Amino acid sequence: MSADYKLKIASVLLVVGALAGCVGGKTAFKSGSRAEITHDYDTAMTQYKKALDAEPANTEYRLKFEQNRFAAAYAHFQKGRVAMEQGNLETARTEFARAREIDPSHDFASQELARVNMLIAGKVPGSPATPAPDFESLKESSRTKPFQTLLEPTLKGNITIKLAQQTKTAFETLADMAGIKVMFDRDLRTFTPAQVTLDLDNVSIYQALDILGYQTKTFWQVIGKNTIMVIDDNSTKRRDYEEVVVKVIFLTNATTAQEVNDIMNAIRQNLNITTMTAVTGLNVLIIKDSPDKVAMAEYLASALDKGKAEVVVEATIMEVDRSLLRQFGITPPSGTTATFIPPTSTTAAAVTAASAGTPTPTTIRDLTLINSGSFALNIPQSVASFLATSSLTKLIQNPQVRATSGQQASLLVGSNVPIQTSNTQPTLAGGSATTAVSYTNVGVQLQITPTVLPNREISMAVLVDVKAPAGDKQVGNTVSPVFTDRSIQHTIRLKEGETNVLGGIISTSESISMTGLPILKEIPGLKYLFGREQKSRDDVEIIVMLTPTIVRMPLITADDMRALDVGTVTTPRLPSLPAAGPNATEPAPPRPSPTPATVPAQFGAPVQPISSNPVQSPATATISFPAALAAMPSRTSTPVNILVNGTDIAGAELTLSYDPGSISISQIADGGFLSRDGQLIAVVQRIESEAGQAHITIERPPDAVALAGSGNLLTLTVLPLDKKGDSVLRVTDFKLRDSRQNLHAGSATETKLTIQ
Numbered sequence: 001m002s003a004d005y006k007l008k009i010a011s012v013l014l015v016v017g018a019l020a021g022c023v024g025g026k027t028a029f030k031s032g033s034r035a036e037i038t039h040d041y042d043t044a045m046t047q048y049k050k051a052l053d054a055e056p057a058n059t060e061y062r063l064k065f066e067q068n069r070f071a072a073a074y075a076h077f078q079k080g081r082v083a084m085e086q087g088n089l090e091t092a093r094t095e096f097a098r099a100r101e102i103d104p105s106h107d108f109a110s111q112e113l114a115r116v117n118m119l120i121a122g123k124v125p126g127s128p129a130t131p132a133p134d135f136e137s138l139k140e141s142s143r144t145k146p147f148q149t150l151l152e153p154t155l156k157g158n159i160t161i162k163l164a165q166q167t168k169t170a171f172e173t174l175a176d177m178a179g180i181k182v183m184f185d186r187d188l189r190t191f192t193p194a195q196v197t198l199d200l201d202n203v204s205i206y207q208a209l210d211i212l213g214y215q216t217k218t219f220w221q222v223i224g225k226n227t228i229m230v231i232d233d234n235s236t237k238r239r240d241y242e243e244v245v246v247k248v249i250f251l252t253n254a255t256t257a258q259e260v261n262d263i264m265n266a267i268r269q270n271l272n273i274t275t276m277t278a279v280t281g282l283n284v285l286i287i288k289d290s291p292d293k294v295a296m297a298e299y300l301a302s303a304l305d306k307g308k309a310e311v312v313v314e315a316t317i318m319e320v321d322r323s324l325l326r327q328f329g330i331t332p333p334s335g336t337t338a339t340f341i342p343p344t345s346t347t348a349a350a351v352t353a354a355s356a357g358t359p360t361p362t363t364i365r366d367l368t369l370i371n372s373g374s375f376a377l378n379i380p381q382s383v384a385s386f387l388a389t390s391s392l393t394k395l396i397q398n399p400q401v402r403a404t405s406g407q408q409a410s411l412l413v414g415s416n417v418p419i420q421t422s423n424t425q426p427t428l429a430g431g432s433a434t435t436a437v438s439y440t441n442v443g444v445q446l447q448i449t450p451t452v453l454p455n456r457e458i459s460m461a462v463l464v465d466v467k468a469p470a471g472d473k474q475v476g477n478t479v480s481p482v483f484t485d486r487s488i489q490h491t492i493r494l495k496e497g498e499t500n501v502l503g504g505i506i507s508t509s510e511s512i513s514m515t516g517l518p519i520l521k522e523i524p525g526l527k528y529l530f531g532r533e534q535k536s537r538d539d540v541e542i543i544v545m546l547t548p549t550i551v552r553m554p555l556i557t558a559d560d561m562r563a564l565d566v567g568t569v570t571t572p573r574l575p576s577l578p579a580a581g582p583n584a585t586e587p588a589p590p591r592p593s594p595t596p597a598t599v600p601a602q603f604g605a606p607v608q609p610i611s612s613n614p615v616q617s618p619a620t621a622t623i624s625f626p627a628a629l630a631a632m633p634s635r636t637s638t639p640v641n642i643l644v645n646g647t648d649i650a651g652a653e654l655t656l657s658y659d660p661g662s663i664s665i666s667q668i669a670d671g672g673f674l675s676r677d678g679q680l681i682a683v684v685q686r687i688e689s690e691a692g693q694a695h696i697t698i699e700r701p702p703d704a705v706a707l708a709g710s711g712n713l714l715t716l717t718v719l720p721l722d723k724k725g726d727s728v729l730r731v732t733d734f735k736l737r738d739s740r741q742n743l744h745a746g747s748a749t750e751t752k753l754t755i756q
Contacts, residue, residue: 025054029061032068041072045102067400070312073103074549078497080112085653085684085697087735087743092116107307107552119741139250139302144295146574147243148206150222154179155205164197167216171230174212178205183223185231185241219571233571247294249285253307260285263304267297271572292573296566306554309405309452316398316545317444317466399444402551405452414443417469419481442467442483450548454556454680456496458548463489466542486542499547558701561680620744621646621736623654623713625729625751632720633756640718640729640753641671645710649674651699651737652713660692662727662755664719668696671712679704683714699737706739720755727753 032047048065055061080095096113099106155178163173168184175182196215200208209228213219219233221241231237254260257280264278264285275288276297287297342361403409416439447463465487472479494500512535567573624643632638644652651674658665668685675681684697698714700706718729730750735743 025051025058025061028054029064032064036064036068039075041068041075044068045072069102070400073099073106073109076102077106077109077112080109080116081684082686084112084116085686085695087653089116089120093120103551105551107310108550111553111555143298144245144247144291146295147222147291150225151180151206151228152225153205158202158204159208160201160203161208162199164195167196167218170196170198170212170216171209171220174205174208175228179226181227182220183227183229185229185237187237188218188230188232238571242290244288245291245294246286246288247298249287249298249301251283251285251301251305253305254283263301266304267300270300271296271566273297290573292567295574296564296572299564303560306556306560307552308407309550309554310402310552311405311450311452311458311548311550312400312402313409313448313450313460314398314400314547314549315411315446315464316547317446317464318543318545399446401446401448403448403450405450408447408449410448411446412441412443414441414445414467416440417442417481417483440467440483442469448546452550452553455683456550456553457493458496458550459491459493460546460548461491462546463487464544488544492546494546494548496548496550499545501543501545558704621649621652621746622749623652623731623734623746624749629751629753631754631756632718634720634722634724637666637717637719640716640751641712642714642716642731643710644673644713646736647708648706648738649708649736650704650706650739650741651697653698653733653735653737653743654696654714654731655733656694656696656716657730657732658692658694659723659727660689662721662723662725663729663753664689664721665694665716666719667717668694669715669717670698671715673709673711673713674698674700674707676707676711677704718753720753724755727755729753 028047028050032044032051035041035044035047045065045068048061048068052058052061052065076095076099080092080099083089083092083095093113093116096109096116099109100113103109159177161174161177163170165173171182171184196212198208198212198215200211203211209220213230213233217233218230219238220228220230221243223229229241231241251260251263254263257278260278260280260283264276267273267285267287268276271289271293273287273289273293277286278284279286285297285301287294289297399411399413401409401411418437418439420437443466445463445465445467449461451459453459465485467483467485470482470484473482492500512533514531514533565575567575622645624645626641626643629640642654656665665687668683668687670681670683679700682697682699682701686695688694696714720727728750729752731748734746734748736746737743
């Protein structure tokens with residue numbers, strides 16, 4: 001077999017293989033399109049990936065694959081959230097894991113997956129908790145400790161002491177009780193006969209030393225693990241004796257130099273830190289100050305250095321252009337032409353010469369032969385018009401924009417249209433023409449600046465500009481294109497996944513013209529015999545719809561929202577350590593948490609916090625509607641409260657049912673009972689308007705104490721429709737969530753609504 005023959009066979013095989021790949025890619029693409037129509041995004045993504053593998057250079061295949069990959073990840077994420085609402089944690093974990101597998105950049109799915117893992121670990125005895133990221137563990141383990149951690153007293157419990165002694169003797173007494181030594185600054189000015197009185201009950205040795213220092217206007221500094229020094233409290237002595245540390249704080253979410261500087265300025269202004277430097281290239285802050293201030297700065301940096309929320313906004317821009325043209329009637333002749341025929345010429349020749357604009361000569365001798373037969377009249381034909389045309393043009397753009405909260409994102413879908421301009425400049429020899437070409441953007445321009453709020457609502461400043469060619473116009477000696485420009489700009493607020501019509505631009509132009517014989521074309525009934533009417537109408541409508549989807553949320557913890565005790569205005573410092581101290585061999589008793597102020601409930605007894613470790617008894621709670629609801633006028637939104645009464649309440653899950661022909665529920669919000677102590681409440685809702693159902697989950701933060709008492713659990717915004725009479729609003733399923741995140745089934749309830 002010759003080499004040329006082998007080469008030909010190889011070439012044929014390559015061509016066949018390429019054709020087979022193209023055919024396979026088209027087949028997979030068609031399968032993906034069919035799956036996308038039925039919203040089977042997993043299958044669509046898989047088929048589009050096969051088509052892309054067959055033809056890697058096909059841009060359309062790549063675009064469809066990426067769109068359906070995002071849609072599949074979002075679908076699994078939504079299924080996970082629904083499973084969370086229903087308490088099916090295993091299904092939720094599977095769906096969140098699948099969403100993160102499809103789209104690794106979906107940080108919101110990662111956060112929810114970590115939350116589900118923690119809930120599952122807390123429900124299953126012996127299950128290990130989800131480990132924190134390595135960097136986070138390192139950061140927590142290296143936090144700056146207050147100076148008190150260097151002291152190791154032998155006293156491990158609280159003390160009760162009453163004494164009336166001189167300053168030196170009082171400090172020495174406390175030091176003896178704690179098993180430590182005390183030294184005094186040689187410039188101490190408080191050695192006076194005046195006595196110091198202490199009457200302390202159940203306080204730690206650290207708190208006792210602090211209180212004694214406040215009374216004597218002194219402060220104590222750790223010299224060694226079992227020695228302290230007492231010094232006069234003034235700015236000079238603090239500068240001379242207070243320990244100073246240098247700390248490098250790494251920021252993990254600041255992305256610009258401005259963000260790093262904003263965090264630095266916030267820390268400096270709130271903590272009065274003078275020695276602080278920002279290294280923007282490494283995203284770090286360098287602080288030099290007392291251990292207490294550095295620890296406070298770390299707390300503030302951790303609370304401020306949060307990853308910004310991100311949203312994907314799907315925009316649907318539709319432009320519909322409708323045009324209608326109608327012509328009806330008879331167009332009569334508008335004039336006649338008289339042609340001169342010399343006696344020596346034929347009629348055909350004269351008509352031809354007249355149509356060509358050539359004059360027809362005649363001799364003086366033949367003037368006596370001119371009569372009525374020497375002229376010919378040309379009468380045009382009448383035209384009857386019976387014409388009606390209509391056209392419909394649709395322009396649909398469906399761009400997707402991913403934007404960071406607080407930052408503008410822009411998208412332009414269109415083309416650049418050249419515009420020719422001319423300029424004539426005079427010269428000595430005459431004039432010379434120079435031609436220049438400029439370009440203008442034509443298409444759809446979308447600018448969005450979203451702001452993601454903690455309650456998962458999105459406020460968006462939106463600018464939509466639609467520009468399209470609209471013919472040409474003569475300007476001087478230059479023909480310039482004309483463009484239509486339609487713009488919408490305003491600020492809206494949407495819920496996640498809510499689709500809203502941003503605005504509509506409608507323009508209508510209509511013209512009517514009538515041509516025909518004067519007077520006769522004005523006679524009703526006869527005007528169409530002596531004239532023609534032409535009517536045209538153009539309608540242009542633009543509708544813009546936006547659907548935002550959150551793909552990332554800042555990880556805000558309960559510690560970020562909790563107030564931090566930072567001492568006094570003149571002497572900022574962390575609070576005293578508990579009685580057991582930093583090196584205790586046995587755990588110290590927990591410090592009492594401040595009890596939130598009791599606010600009278602709207603219904604029943606005031607709400608009281610319950611310990612985070614309540615008595616192991618079944619939680620009980622009942623829900624109800626107000627005893628009497630006023631009659632509701634139709635088409636007027638009316639609030640309806642759902643009341644709760646019980647103990648150990650950390651959340652609830654409810655299912656509502658109603659007649660969708662009588663009422664609709666437009667909004668479901670926290671009623672105030674679970675957020676009475678200032679906690680941030682999560683309300684997840686899914687309203688199925690056509691089915692007449694609403695599924696609601698309301699929860700307090702996992703680390704917040706449960707509540708007891710009665711009050712408004714939820715507030716529904718009910719819109720009565722035009723169907724007057726009585727309608728029933730039912731709670732068909734009610735489950736109470738206790739402080740251990742366990743669900744307890746409760747009894748259903750209902751109320752009658754009267755629609756006027």
